[in-house]
Amino acid sequence: MGNRGLFAFILTLFMLTSFVTSAQEGESIFNSKCATCHNPHKDMTGPKLFEVRQKWEEGGAMEGSLHQWVKNWQVAEATDPYAKEVATWSPSAMTTFADLTDEQIEAVFDYVDAQPVASAVVDTPGNPGGGGNLPTEENDFSWIWYVLGAVFLVIIFSVGGVKRQLQELDESGDQPLKVGSKAWIFKNRKFVGIGVLVAVMTGVVWLLLGLYQIGVVSAYQPSQPIAFPHDIHAGINGIDCKYCHNSANKSKSAGIPTTNVCMNCHKQVQGAGDQVEKIKNIYASAGFSPEGGGKYSGETENIVWNKVHSLPDHVYFNHSQHVEIGGVDCKQCHGDMTKQNELPRVVPVEELNQIEGNVQLSKPTLTMGWCIECHSIKDVSTGTIEGKGGYYDEIHKRLLENDESLYDEYLEDGKVTVSELGGWECAKCHY
Template sequence: MFNKGNKGLFAFVLTLFMLTNFVTSAQEGESIFNSKCATCHVPHKDMTGPKLFEVRQKWEEGGAMEGSLYQWVRNWQVAAATDPYAKEVADWAPSAMTTFADLSDEQIDAVFDYVDAQPLPGAASDAGAAVGAVATNVATEENDFSWIWYVLGVVFLVIIFSVGGVRRQLQELDEDADKHVKVGSKVWIFKNRKYVGMGVLVVVLAGVTWFFVALNDIGIVTGYQPSQPIAFPHDKHAGINGIDCKYCHNSADKSKSAGIPTTNVCMNCHKQIQGEGDQVEKIKNIYKSAGFSPEGGGSYSGETENIVWNKVHNLPDHVYFNHSQHVEVGGIDCKQCHGDMTKQSALPRVVPVEELNEIEGNVQLTRPTLSMGWCIECHNVKEVSTGTLEGKGGYYDEIHKRLLENDESLYEEYLEDGKVTVNELGGWECAKCHY
């Protein structure tokens, strides 16, 4: 019926059709898994629900009734009532699973095909982490130089006793010549009183200058970077995962304080995301704080612990700062003061003004970060709304209105440079920022 050419063509078309069908099925399975299953399940680890890798084989070997697994996906309660094995699965993690009555057997198979195609987590990274841990321990042991302190202590004691003996001998020798030295010193000072006076004046002026320079450094905390209980990677959360700053610091646009995220906020994601490698230990600290155990389907013990974060941007008690006024009304982006956290892999710190100026869109400033001069300089160049901000600029809109009604010439003077800055609306008044 078929010649050789036709047979080859038929085989090629059949193969192409099967590959196309497989790819289409895998794509459909991935789409369904991500939209309906990924909240509670992952292929190779028990989460809120059990791992799904080779689950069809597991149910078959466990003695499940034919078609029971498909019934479980569509309505687990019906499956548990009719199949003893499904009842065992329901008892493993007594949490209500969402029903998916609209899924066909083919779609459920597509999901399982996609899950079974996922590679097992590589052991190479774990082995590398173990080797790294061993290497770190070895390096720590090799770098233990505590014995040096004992040696230095003995050396210092010898030096102290030796200096004491030499001092006594010199004191005895100087007693005889002391009177001659005193007379000679007085004569030299009197003869060179002009130069001595100039020297004393220079020393006094240098001391006064140093004193006032030192006063300018009081309260300057540029580069301050406190330790934290968890090395939180902002670049992964805000950068790679694109989480908005206000999801965790949810009061930044509503309150004076930006707020520190509670453990419950962390658990919104990390109840499912348990991490890999060195991330596991960090996430365990969150579980410990929440009193959560990820084993089985996950459960809460009710025994919680506070995570004590150390504040980075800590202003003096006499300084008033309102996040909502700057974020919501002023429209200031977080990166203006905190830097680009999407690229911040290290612990949070007070970012130097030079680094802040390199960020696109930031107001260019010169004074040290978090200093009074830094705030004043920003208030001098940052403009505020000259019109309605859809309900967000009522405070400034009222000032604009009063200026127009009471002193239009002053208002026009403000607008000579094409903008109205914060200081022109009272942003330099002491009481604005100080109690």
């Protein structure tokens, strides 16, 4: 097998592996998020999805509108006439999937378009009406494994043939091989072997690095109905984060402010220039008119925000435990919002490390490694006199009473970290 053949084989193998991975991801997402309401070839609660990308394109939909529809259909309806027309198809409201990336959405559509035609969809006891999962989906991509098996058989026979020729060459002394490429490979077998080893190792490393990126949402920045300027509110005007996110120190969720909270200020502060249009959106949501001293009509409109920091369902995170008890500043996880004029996003760890006072971390933001690393560095409380919460006070008290030497060991570096108080226990963060 020459250099070109080896390179073509490796490239083909990676392409097939990537295709299988993408198809499997699309199938998994469709079954978990879409199959309840959608079928590729049959209208259910939602319309059939077969070749939906082509339908939207032919219907004159704006670029990116279909992806936005999947993430938040209300935003797409408000910005694209075709999406607004689609919204009239059924009175049922579609679930929003702001956590899906464009690549994942494309993988779902690729999976749907690869399904059998409508005639192949039949009723089964576990699949009435052909809805949800297709009865043949388990074998949809079985041909991939046959192709891979054939490729490996070719490799085995090729290697066996090379081995036999090398043995013949060894037995016949310096007799040259008849095939020029094979003779060159044998003559430069050390370099060829090193090249193959480097290529294989490079492919393995590339594959592993790709796997490590699964679930990493660093720099994720969804669209929002209003481009809220944090630098003006938190920076120039000095509004405390917890004035708007008022449950951050007393609840699991930090909360998103209601329009009434905005109106506490904007009933008087009505903006100027380009800001007027943004203020109008707030007024429309609250049903407020500034004319004649201001009055409320009672007709309100919801503002649909897209969630930025989305954690998996099996992960537990409590804002109050970190903000109130742990004394973690908002900028540790969210960045310096007093200087951020752009839309909220998951700030990369490299940018977080540049903020003065932040714990220096190395793992990608919102990953498990990022949390574990912080728990091993960040101190919680250094004594019972701080009164930061009965839970930690009780731990200090028990350590002092039952194992003072262990307590002294914990305080050797001048602080008690989260991990030393059980912050690495699985049940602390996982249901």
